[in-house]
Amino acid sequence: MTPDGLIIRDAQTADLLAVRALLVETWHATYDGLYGWQRVAEITNAWHSLENLTAQLGRDGGTFLVALVEDEIIATASARVEPDGAALVTRLYVLPPWQGVGIGRTLLQVTLACFPQAPVARLEVESQNEPAIAFYERMGFFLQRQARFDGRDDTPNTLLMAKRLFAA
Numbered sequence: 056m057t058p059d060g061l062i063i064r065d066a067q068t069a070d071l072l073a074v075r076a077l078l079v080e081t082w083h084a085t086y087d088g089l090y091g092w093q094r095v096a097e098i099t100n101a102w103h104s105l106e107n108l109t110a111q112l113g114r115d116g117g118t119f120l121v122a123l124v125e126d127e128i129i130a131t132a133s134a135r136v137e138p139d140g141a142a143l144v145t146r147l148y149v150l151p152p153w154q155g156v157g158i159g160r161t162l163l164q165v166t167l168a169c170f171p172q173a174p175v176a177r178l179e180v181e182s183q184n185e186p187a188i189a190f191y192e193r194m195g196f197f198l199q200r201q202a203r204f205d206g207r208d209d210t211p212n213t214l215l216m217a218k219r220l221f222a223a
């Protein structure tokens with residue numbers, strides 16, 4: 056059951072140090088076993104720099120949310136509209152001690168509710184991240200096809216998953 060006092064709101068500049076710390080911690084917990092500490096540190100330092108996170112705040116057609124319990128940021132999610140109108144979930148991370156109590160489900164639902172016109176939601180998930188794949192399947196996503204993040208050779212293997220939404 057989702058914890059009492061869970062607050063979900065738009066991220067603000069003052070949140071970004073905590074968001075960065077959350078992403079670094081959760082990335083190591085999730086991906087060190089697949090890629091090793093060093094490679095994960097390189098990727099997360101590049102992708103989750105304060106500069107990059109700042110650039111993602113208030114981006115047109117996008118949403119960048121944080122979830123808090125008692126003023127602690129415990130999860131974050133981001134999404135944006137694709138050219139075909141689909142909602143692309145670009146990030147969903149819950150701090151390890153808070154996983155498995157319904158926060159991912161609630162945050163994903165709130166994220167998708169930010170795109171009431173979207174006919175479909177899409178996301179990429181690391182192809183060996185079996186807990187996340189199982190979570191997304193539970194949330195109604197289906198496997199579409201294999202891909203590589205950004206279509207590049209030096210980035211993780213991913214699976215594309217999609218879920219039909221009921222656009223207004």
Ligand SMILES: CC(C)(COP(=O)(O)OP(=O)(O)OC[C@H]1O[C@@H](n2cnc3c(N)ncnc32)[C@H](O)[C@@H]1OP(=O)(O)O)[C@@H](O)C(=O)NCCC(=O)NCCS
Binds near residue numbers: 150161179181189193
């Ligand atoms: C994947 C993640 C976002 C899921 O969020 P969460 O808060 O742990 O999941 P919830 O507690 O909301 O679970 C929601 C449902 O999914 C199910 N679920 C969650 N993890 C699961 C797993 N590993 N296997 C099977 N089902 C799972 C839960 O049982 C629950 O279903 P039910 O209540 O209908 O029985 C979170 O665990 C996380 O951040 N993991 C590490 C980072 C990551 O992999 N992020 C995704 C990157 S693409």
